[in-house]
Amino acid sequence: MKHWEVVIGLETHAQLSTRSKIFSGASTAFGAEPNSQACAVDLGLPGVLPVPNHGAVERAIRFGLAVGGHIAPLSVFARKNYFYPDLPKGYQISQFESPVVQGGTLTIHTSAGEKTVRLTRAHLEEDAGKSLHEDFHGCSGIDLNRAGTPLLEIVTEPDLRSAEEAVAYARALHGLVRWIEICDGNMQEGSFRCDVNVSVRPVGQAEYGTRCEIKNLNSFRFIERAVDCEVKRQIELIEDGGTVRQETRLYDPERDETRPMRSKEDAQDYRYFPDPDLPPLRIDAAWVREVAAGLPELPSARRARYQQELGLGVYDAGLLTASREAGDYFEALRAAAPAVDAKVCANWVNGELAAALNRAELDFAASRVSAIQLAGLLRRLADGTVSGKIAKEIFELMWSEGGEADAIIDAKGLRQISDSGALEAILRDIVERSPAQVAEYRGGKEKVFGFFVGQAMKATQGKANPAQLNELLRTLLAG
């Protein structure tokens, strides 16, 4: 059997978070009554004209800067002509030959390590409306609320080599667009959706295989599964002597398979040409500088800083920069607890807190334990007031019942016993009551040490300072 290499490129539609549409003043809010947010321009009434939304252009510039792409000083809106009932004008205003962002890169991290994915372009365009084929007494309904919603279509080079990489890219892009606040990233509402181009070729072959495009994947899991089953389909097809046809396919999550939607032969000629209603989009250097000045520290820069300055590992730094909310939480925690070791902070955020958030299906921004509260707890851990074990218990209480760490420590008497005299008395008592174990330990059975620690923790209800406990115990047992 031959070995196959998978080649993947993604086209992602990120809905830009402007309040109004890309070429009209109508609202972009999701979930309104059908056709209640479509004005004359969105309806494509005779005589109406588009006017570009400054905010949408600014968001495209933010993106271009964040990926290190070239911001075209002059880009062109073009018409993509085709008939469809949810496309009111009979053409979509997009960008074709001269997109607003050209080039750029995005770095992803997978089990294989770090990889830089090249971006081809990112261009501005308007979304179409929605056809509703159910519940209309045998007719189709059209909702044009979405028509004219601003999109940034972000296109990669065919640089990805596995479903894992495709998902890592989609996650990194999702994190980035939310980080720089150009897109809310809501995948259920369709604010972030991916088309995945997949082909396979024998390892070592220079030419790409024939690709299929899987349209409109709106979850990371679907991206992974769609790529996996499409790769399997293509390999099986070729190995059975068939050839892959260039076509657009749909992924059916119910049956976990991709199905053909339309083939290249039915591909329409979109008759692209520059939109005569819109002068070329001019972006001068001053505007780019102004936008650059307003950009937050980017996830890649922060990740590097966490690794270099705070000494965090790749994994922790990656998690803490995967989303703007996680990053903001960690920054707030660090600011409130500057004396606590950064690694300890990272462990807590990525450990206890992340687990609790996961269980409750909450985002960092909605955490029941705020960064300030967690800082209060970690300060007590750092100054030895409580042990790690007790701290976790306190965290659980804070999570389930609320409150500040100090109040819980006082109310529940959880203060760690760090008085070496008191602790020594307790330990002495245990050692005296356990001659057999003492003999075993002294005879070389180091493992018995754990027995004494357990007894001591039991006797102190876990409040013994573990470091002090270990030291005292070793001295006592040494005789």
Place this chain on the structure above:
Amino acid sequence: MSLDSLIDGTLRGLAGALARREVKAAEVAGAFLDRIAAANPSLNCFITVDRERCLAEAASADRWLDAQHARLVGHPAAPDGPDAVSGRLAGVPIAHKDIFCAEGWRTTAGSRMLENFVAPYDAQVITRFRDAGAVHLGRANMDEFAMGSSNENSYFGPVRNPWDQTRVPGGSSGGSAAAVAAGLAPAATGTDTGGSIRQPAAWCGVSGLKPTYGRVSRYGMIAFASSLDQAGAFARCADDLALLLDVMAGHDVRDATSVARQDPGFASLLGQPLRGLRVGVPRDWFGPGLASGIGDAVQVALAELQRQGCTLVDIDLPASAHAIPAYYVIAPAEASSNLSRFDGVRFGHRAADYRNLDELYERSRAEGFGPEVKRRILIGSYVLSHGYYDAYYLQAQKVRRLIAEDFTRAFAQCDLIAGPVTPTSAFTLGACNDDPVQMYLEDMYTIPVNLAGLPGMSVPAGFDQGLPVGLQLIGPWWQEARLLQVAHAYQQHTDWHQFRPVGVPGVAA
């Protein structure tokens, strides 16, 4: 002054009389409506007239004018008429080409496709006239979607030229031009994509102005070819056009191609002598294609300009020879896309029978569009197709740039250009039915102006075998005031613009 002579006079005169309350807007509107009722069955200048609505608007203008008048009478500084923009056309009836959306008015663009389309909003041009207090007289006939040079392409029937009812009025704004010529309206709006104001103005013997591209908002004007379409006006003299342009022009945030400028008013140069102006004459335009009667009339007009102190300068516009082919690539390309929205889904004509979506599209469009519109959609779709785009569309854009460069070079030698508007005068109905290209050639002197985005005018300059001849004036970008100065000076010493056709039903000779 009798009502007839008042409404056959100038727009400024009429607006002044209304402001001084010498006449009621309702009387004026009523008089025009009566003329339309009598003449429209034969001339077919209007697609829609709404007597009640028009008179209601006039009555409301009368109330406003009465209040203004009461406030101003006896005041030492009382002006001759309201001079604020809001109200400078108070009570004046204006005919609007049926291409400008007007809320509550059926807006057809001359097409079966929009036979029952009632616009839910106002075009910016309509808003401007409304703000100026003008009364909406009716909807002027036009070639379907402004495609045509004879007005024979209207779904609502051809307009007849009031000078000779066996002849066409020109197009596409034929209804507007003929209505002003016949005395059915004191002024009218139009649009000019390749000559659609200047050519019918010439053939109907009225003054017409196509402003610089970007001068008047296109918002609400049903698009034919967006990069060429420009709204303008018809009136009886240059002075009235200046007044109309002052109302229509101005930046509109809803049109990204409209331009914000602070120019002095369009009347700012009226009355200034022409001495020292250099008038460029494109000698190539006086070749064998030009009817001799038209050539002669235009030469006489040039001599008049010379007499007033202008210098005539020969200029070359070599790329203009390719203007028609370039135009018939670019305009249909844009039209093919602009007209895609007429799909029978949301508004406009929808076929009665269809079995699926494709049939809904095909039948609705097959039934809704006339043959010339279909021809241009086909041409436009073809030239934008994959594999043909470079050879046609891109090539045409290059020609367009060369044409614009010719004009830039020419305007280094002259202040304006003067020449014929059309190669022939109005032809008889049906004469070009079998030869669309012959009709396209009628626009050979007007199309280059649109391709370059320049302002252009047609001024009555005599007659050729009883049919009106136009003198075309072309200016550099934004120099409408210069054109109006020259046209006005010309009209101070000639009376071609004062000739009226005889025999229009309902209009006293």
